[in-house]
Amino acid sequence: MSLKINVDDVAKVLASIQDLANKQVLVGIPASKAERQEGDEEPINNAQLGYIHEYGAPASNIPARPFLNPGIARTQESINNHLKKAAKAAMDGNSEKVDVELNATGLIAQAGARNEINSGDFEALAPATLAARRRRGRTGDKPLIDTGQLRNSITYVIREKD
Numbered sequence: 001m002s003l004k005i006n007v008d009d010v011a012k013v014l015a016s017i018q019d020l021a022n023k024q025v026l027v028g029i030p031a032s033k034a035e036r037q038e039g040d041e042e043p044i045n046n047a048q049l050g051y052i053h054e055y056g057a058p059a060s061n062i063p064a065r066p067f068l069n070p071g072i073a074r075t076q077e078s079i080n081n082h083l084k085k086a087a088k089a090a091m092d093g094n095s096e097k098v099d100v101e102l103n104a105t106g107l108i109a110q111a112g113a114r115n116e117i118n119s120g121d122f123e124a125l126a127p128a129t130l131a132a133r134r135r136r137g138r139t140g141d142k143p144l145i146d147t148g149q150l151r152n153s154i155t156y157v158i159r160e161k162d
Contacts, residue, residue: 012093013093016089016090016092016093016098020086020098022160023102024160025102025157026156026159027068027072027110027155028050028113028154029154030155047153049150050068050150053065053067053144054067067120068113071113071115071116071120072113074115082101086098106157106158107156117145117154118145118151124143
């Protein structure tokens with residue numbers, strides 16, 4: 001029995017694996033996308049607002065209404081499937097497919113967090129918050145959704161690990 005090698009793709013495969021190992025998919029509200037629109041009364045940006053809602057601010061009587069971590073957790077099975085496909089693509093030396101799968105991973109996690117804001121079971125808004133919304137001409141009573149800016153600022157990036 002003899003083994004014949006027609007194409008030596010070892011270098012390509014190793015480069016693809018190293019490329020995957022050096023990348024990370026981050027989901028959240030990046031500082032560069034955190035600013036709120038002009039005219040907003042909020043003195044803070046979307047990233048700060050997201051942190052407050054995710055973890056709460058007891059000193060200001062704002063309960064935790066986590067959306068990012070639970071939203072991503074609900075999509076974990078799909079995320080894992082795409083990460084497995086990325087790993088297989090790396091083992092095949094297919095860097096383009098690795099990028100496709102990492103982008104799919106980011107989109108799924110982003111959608112999971114946004115969906116959690118839309119459909120999560122959160123503590124109801126305080127009467128004072130509802131009254132403040134009405135004074136601004138808003139009628140909705142869903143926590144985390146007033147203008148939609150927070151939800152729409154959730155995104156993902158793929159970057160090299162530090």
